[in-house]
Amino acid sequence: MLRVACAQNKAWQEAGFPELRIAVNLSARQFASGDVAASVRGALEASGLDPQYLELEITENMAMKNENLPTLELLRDMGITLSIDDFGTQHSSLGYLKSLPISRIKIDRSFVSGIGKDERDEAIIHAMMLVARRLKLSVVAEGVETEAQYRFLAEHDCDDIQGFLFYRPQPAELIQKVLLEHWKS
Known part of the structure; x- marks a missing residue:
């Protein structure tokens, strides 16, 4: 889905539409299954989409797991926008929120x-x-x-x-x- 979304957004840009950011949800399974950053980088490279036009949505639970923090920082450093989806429905920690790369x-x-x-x-x-x-x-x-x-x-x-x-x-x-x-x- 990530590759399709990136390719579609790039196609719209090449057709002369405004350069919009496209948002894609990342699941806990994607984080657990391997190198998320490499998958995202591959989708961006395959489509030619500039990272600033991609937003990845993650849940509060995924964001709050310490083992995911390096990946989130890497994605942010790539120029991708990170957002916390469904904010306020999980076990939000306002103290932790200030340290997340979102x-x-x-x-x-x-x-x-x-x-x-x-x-x-x-x-x-x-x-x-x-x-x-x-x-x-x-x-x-x-x-x-x-x-x-x-x-x-x-x-x-x-x-x-x-x-x-x-x-x-x-x-x-x-x-x-x-x-x-x-x-x-």
Whole structure:
């Protein structure tokens, strides 16, 4: 999947679309099965994609394992953006967060779904965003499905917002049509 994502992003760039970062989830199995950095490097070299246009998403549990830290640092040093996916759903350690080689946190949809319904979820989101800003991390909110959720996140200066309010997962051909509609005129 990593090779396909890198190749597709490079193809879109060569077709004249904006240079966007593509995000790919890394699983615990991928970390356990071998040299993740070599696999990523191979996918980038095969596609010709510049590392700055690749974002790798990892879970909190994977990020917090000391044995994964050298690999994460190597990936960051390659120029790849690292983000913690589903942030806040595992055993987060704010003290550990400051030492991780990550650039972004992705606030889990379980918190976003409470916007407009549960002030506690809103308070947690606001707190996560404040901590992230102080640590110079960008924030992505996942699972945005309503205008109210979007407005809350926009009012709190969330860096990026993703969810079904905008688009559902799409095959590459349909994403290319969206890119054509919005950027290539």
